[in-house]
């Protein structure tokens with residue numbers, strides 16, 4: 001039998017949603033140079049490891 005998730009359990013689970021602080025590095029794009037989380041494409045110019053992998057700014061983010 002499945003138990004109903006109590007309000008307490010739901011809240012405890014959601015307490016873990018927030019992501020821990022990411023290590024920041026400087027964007028690999030010399031034209032940008034903004035602080036960017038490691039292992040993520042830059043949010044400012046969309047470049048990851050010297051290659052543009054995301055549309056820069058705008059879009060649905």
Ligand SMILES: [Zn+2]
Pocket residue numbers: 027028029032033034036042043044045046047
């Ligand atoms: Zn950048």
